[in-house]
Amino acid sequence: MRFARLRSWSEPLIARLPRPSSATQQALGLAAVATQAGIGVTGSVVRVTGSGLGCSTWPQCHKGTMFPVEHAEYETLNQWIEFGNRMLTGIVGLVAIACVLAAWRLHLETGNRRRPLGLALAVLGGTGMQGVLGGITVRMELLWWTVAIHFLASAVLVWIAVLLLHAFGEGDAGPRWHVGDTGRRLLVALVAALAGVLTAGTFVTGAGPHGGDPETPRLDVPIALLTKIHAGALVVFLGVLVLIGLTSLRTAASARFTRRYALLWLAALGQGALGSVQYELEVPEPLVSLHVLGSALVVIATAALWCSARDRGAPASVGAEPAAAAAVRAE
Helix, strand or coil, X not given: CHHHHHHHHHHHHHHCCCCCCHHHHHHHHHHHHHHHHHHHHHHHHHHHCCCCCCCCCXXXXXXXXXXXXXXXXXXXXXXXXXHHHHHHHHHHHHHHHHHHHHHHHXXXXXXXXXXHHHHHHHHHHHHHHHHHHHHHHHHCCCCHHHHHHHHHHHHHHHHHHHHHHHHHCCCCCCCEECCXXXXXXXXXXXXXXXXXXHHHXXXXXXXXXXXXCCCCCCCCXXXXXXXXXXXXXXXXXXXXXXXXXXXXXXXXXXXXXXXHHHHHHHHHHHHHHHHHHHHXXXXXXXXXXXXXXXXXXXXXXXXXXXXXXXXXXXXXXXXXCCHHHHHHHHC
């Protein structure tokens, strides 16, 4: 009932918005990908600078104030680094809201653009959830497993944002796969392997030196062992990627799929090399943030490869609006 009332007053307003052009839709999709990936990188800056508890509580910065203040226990710079990352979350949220409005407007115009709207709502809802997870992480004083969940949720949102970017430019038909059954199974295995790589990476981070605050307890497992597990997960990921390449040679993969396959190799090998250098240099701060950026690029490249393996037809024709939307706009 509440949802019906929400639609009754919101849809007439949304129907009056200008129709987003294809260029606008693509720009919003790219902005969603960039902001969801970027907030993870800025979060790593908070962690490596020891600013995770620069604001001692949430949603306020300190008890009684939303903003950084002179404080005997917290350095001013650390406060502003943490506070700045919280403010960036607002930009991420605004982009997500813009995507929802654009997708909703398209749905009202065509009557059947449900997939972009669903994905946009998932990005918006996930962004709100991330804010809550961030608050829980602060209130639990940056326990390593809360930081891990926070990072993995960000990776999922990056993936959904890539799907949204593609959904803006395609139809809502069921997926028509351009790879065979073996190729589809290998792509699923690739996604599972990626999840394993990312999860193993959070354990390495949990045992590593950059916990976000000098007093934060670390995961009491030898980091050398966790690094080997993380590297092994990457080897599995690359092995599945090799099998996908061999399968695509047999099935004459499209040029689009081949380009994205090559880009994924570049991202994965670059990330692996960066991780090795990072470990040998005893995890210097700048390389940590670059490694987080690299993980986002691997997620983006994997999601893009997934999307290139199928299509959903062309977007619905917008030559005529549904009667309800047209009547609203004519009022």
